[in-house]
Amino acid sequence: MMADDIGYYKLARETFIKTPEQVISTNTSVRYGCPYDCGVCPDHEQHGCTLLIEVTDNCNLRCPTCYAGSGPERQTHRSMNQIERMLDRAVANEGEPSIVQISGGEPTMHPQFFEILKLARERPIGHLMVNTNGVRIANEPGFAERLAEFAPGLEIYLQFDSFRAEVLKVLRATDLRNTHNRAIERLNDFNIHTTLVATIRRGLNDDEMGEIINYAIQQPCVRGVTFQPVQAAGRLEGYESGYDKVRDRLTLTEIRRRVLEQCPVFAPEDLIPVPCHPDHLAMAYALKFESGLVPLTGLVDPEFLIDAGRATITYEKEPAIREHFLNLFSTHHSVASQTDAMGAFLGKLASSPPQQLHYTDIFRVLIVEFIDAHGFDLRSIRKTCVHIVHPDGKRVIPFDTYNLLYRDGLETQVLEPLRDRNIVPLNGPISLACYQGSGGGPS
Amino acid sequence: MSNSGRTLASCCAGLYELRIVEYLLGQSFHPGGARLTRQLASAALVSPNSTVLDVACGNGNSARVIVADFGATVTGCDYSAINLKRAAAAARTARQEPRTHFVRSSAEQLPFSPESFDVSICECSLCLFENMGIALEQIHRVLKPGGRIGISDFFLDAPVPSSLDGLLAQVLCVAAAQSAEGYREALARAGFEYVRIRIVNWTLADMIQRIRHRLNLLAMAPSTPSEALPADWGDPARVLVDLENFIAGGGAGYLIATARRS
Numbered sequence: 001m002m003a004d005d006i007g008y009y010k011l012a013r014e015t016f017i018k019t020p021e022q023v024i025s026t027n028t029s030v031r032y033g034c035p036y037d038c039g040v041c042p043d044h045e046q047h048g049c050t051l052l053i054e055v056t057d058n059c060n061l062r063c064p065t066c067y068a069g070s071g072p073e074r075q076t077h078r079s080m081n082q083i084e085r086m087l088d089r090a091v092a093n094e095g096e097p098s099i100v101q102i103s104g105g106e107p108t109m110h111p112q113f114f115e116i117l118k119l120a121r122e123r124p125i126g127h128l129m130v131n132t133n134g135v136r137i138a139n140e141p142g143f144a145e146r147l148a149e150f151a152p153g154l155e156i157y158l159q160f161d162s163f164r165a166e167v168l169k170v171l172r173a174t175d176l177r178n179t180h181n182r183a184i185e186r187l188n189d190f191n192i193h194t195t196l197v198a199t200i201r202r203g204l205n206d207d208e209m210g211e212i213i214n215y216a217i218q219q220p221c222v223r224g225v226t227f228q229p230v231q232a233a234g235r236l237e238g239y240e241s242g243y244d245k246v247r248d249r250l251t252l253t254e255i256r257r258r259v260l261e262q263c264p265v266f267a268p269e270d271l272i273p274v275p276c277h278p279d280h281l282a283m284a285y286a287l288k289f290e291s292g293l294v295p296l297t298g299l300v301d302p303e304f305l306i307d308a309g310r311a312t313i314t315y316e317k318e319p320a321i322r323e324h325f326l327n328l329f330s331t332h333h334s335v336a337s338q339t340d341a342m343g344a345f346l347g348k349l350a351s352s353p354p355q356q357l358h359y360t361d362i363f364r365v366l367i368v369e370f371i372d373a374h375g376f377d378l379r380s381i382r383k384t385c386v387h388i389v390h391p392d393g394k395r396v397i398p399f400d401t402y403n404l405l406y407r408d409g410l411e412t413q414v415l416e417p418l419r420d421r422n423i424v425p426l427n428g429p430i431s432l433a434c435y436q437g438s439g440g441g442p443s
Numbered sequence: 444m445s446n447s448g449r450t451l452a453s454c455c456a457g458l459y460e461l462r463i464v465e466y467l468l469g470q471s472f473h474p475g476g477a478r479l480t481r482q483l484a485s486a487a488l489v490s491p492n493s494t495v496l497d498v499a500c501g502n503g504n505s506a507r508v509i510v511a512d513f514g515a516t517v518t519g520c521d522y523s524a525i526n527l528k529r530a531a532a533a534a535r536t537a538r539q540e541p542r543t544h545f546v547r548s549s550a551e552q553l554p555f556s557p558e559s560f561d562v563s564i565c566e567c568s569l570c571l572f573e574n575m576g577i578a579l580e581q582i583h584r585v586l587k588p589g590g591r592i593g594i595s596d597f598f599l600d601a602p603v604p605s606s607l608d609g610l611l612a613q614v615l616c617v618a619a620a621q622s623a624e625g626y627r628e629a630l631a632r633a634g635f636e637y638v639r640i641r642i643v644n645w646t647l648a649d650m651i652q653r654i655r656h657r658l659n660l661l662a663m664a665p666s667t668p669s670e671a672l673p674a675d676w677g678d679p680a681r682v683l684v685d686l687e688n689f690i691a692g693g694g695a696g697y698l699i700a701t702a703r704r705s
Contacts, residue, residue: 006512007485264637264703268485
């Protein structure tokens with residue numbers, strides 16, 4: 001199943017379509033056919049709006065759910081030389097990459113973590129993100145302070161899956177509640193822009209999304225929340241008799257409906273496809289007030305979102321769009337025709353506009369569904385815009401296919417045989433997890 | 444105890460008896476048709492797991508659309524036994540029997556236990572119920588906590604101009620229409636929260652275009668139909684222009700509203 005909401009899926013496939021943008025330079029040629037030539041190969045239809053640089057395989061947690069299969073037992077850190085080559089590859093492909101995310105493993109475990117941030121800062125990178133579990137931010141005095149030296153323009157992508165100990169033990173093998181609280185406290189102290197990232201597993205924490213949003217809007221440092229259904233890739237432990245696609249899989253439309261159910265301030269028209277990769281990314285923007293959220297996306301004409309700005313996953317970072325969001329409140333033309341609460345609210349604002357609205361008032365809810373073997377769609381794969389820079393510094397590979405075919409040993413163990421046998425993706429296993437007999441693989 | 448079904452029937456059925464009206468409007472007075480039903484069901488978060496109550500379900504068209512496109516289970520209720528018979532027959536033809544149920548009842552006395560449904564819709568009929576407040580309270584009662592209501596209806600925000608009196612009052616049934624704000628207040632009074640109203644005047648524009656198109660065809664016909672237009676409709680082409688202007692000026696329109704049962 002690709003989606004369980006026909007109307008929304010049609011909207012994504014037929015309305016919210018932005019003309020794709022290509023990378024400046026491709027890195028591979030088309031030889032075996034998609035998805036065996038990543039990348040970026042000339043067949044790929046979207047530039048990378050978010051490029052991940054994985055600086056280490058090491059992690060201070062060993063999460064049962066980890067697409068990268070990281071852990072304390074893995075000791076390999078990328079050398080500074082190699083990391084520079086990876087950063088340079090990002091710049092060569094994109095010119096000025098919109099977002100570079102320092103990731104891993106747990107990137108803060110790299111012995112030269114802050115030097116890596118400096119290397120990134122020396123390059124023409126729009127926004128720098130750090131993808132972290134927050135353990136060092138929470139536990140190490142002075143760590144957040146050092147991060148703050150890179151703010152503004154630095155955003156923490158903070159793992160934050162649940163408020164329940166038993167859930168965290170299933171997903172992360174550890175009760176991280178105190179870690180979460182302390183990390184957020186530190187990030188609030190220095191007001192370092194933060195996005196909470198929740199990995200959502202069906203039947204486990206898919207009832208907590210409203211609560212996570214409500215918590216997020218209370219935290220001054222938090223700019224938004226990202227929900228990601230588990231991608232069936234890498235390490236998938238803690239499933240009774242293995243990952244089962246019927247029992248355990250969640251699609252974007254199912255996550256979206258739960259968000260709407262649990263966070264009733266958002267109506268369906270507020271949580272819309274992201275036009276650069278509409279069937280796998282959904283977004284809602286809202287203004288954050290002390291009294292709560294006022295949704296914005298439903299007020300914006302789809303054509304504006306499709307035409308304005310670059311293809312990007314974080315629309316609020318595009319100056320034209322940010323301006324537009326904020327201007328909705330001062331120059332909204334159809335105040336009279338808005339008969340709902342929003343209309344009244346807009347009317348009130350129009351008569352006495354707040355002193356200043358800025359970036360920090362915009363709150364973002366994002367749903368990111370990475371493609372795995374169970375919903376594999378080549379058309380969609382070619383539009384993916386979250387890419388991982390290969391440690392070889394020569395290739396940039398979609399997150400989705402990287403975790404299924406290219407990461408670590410997958411390239412020789414899974415990809416090579418497929419290339420040799422010219423296997424059609426859906427007729428054969430394309431994730432290592434399937435070989436290991438963890439169940440649920442395509443049959 | 445009043446019964447809404449009868450009110451509804453007396454309003455529209457008389458008009459349906461005029462063949463000319465049926466010719467101009469088609470089979471249904473419900474603006475927006477299946478397209479609006481889909482929009483309403485989406486806005487009310489209907490999912491494959493939903494149990495849906497369609498209040499004043501008529502001949503079951505919407506129930507069929509919701510079962511077919513959303514995979515939900517739908518119970519339709521209506522006061523008209525003839526409507527229900529047609530609805531049940533159509534559901535059989537569409538092989539939707541296990542997912543559809545039809546029950547004869549008035550909206551002001553729904554024969555269901557409290558907290559029975561995830562979603563309730565009520566299309567183009569709320570303003571015709573004799574007591575809209577009681578109908579909304581009944582819907583509130585049979586919805587589960589967190590359940591959603593979705594209504595579609597006419598709204599009237601200005602006095603009807605005299606040139607439109609005849610047509611509007613009869614065909615578009617707006618005599619009893621609330622103001623857009625009136626629906627919001629009625630929903631809130633019945634205990635609903637997060638009321639969201641969307642103006643969907645495209646439904647009326649479509650309807651007017653369809654009538655205009657058919658009037659043009661009528662004018663091209665070699666002989667005048669035996670039944671002339673009702674005298675109090677005036678010049679139909681002119682009335683349609685007046686109607687468009689009235690809607691464009693915000694005097695009236697069509698809306699859908701959704702809300703959540705707390």
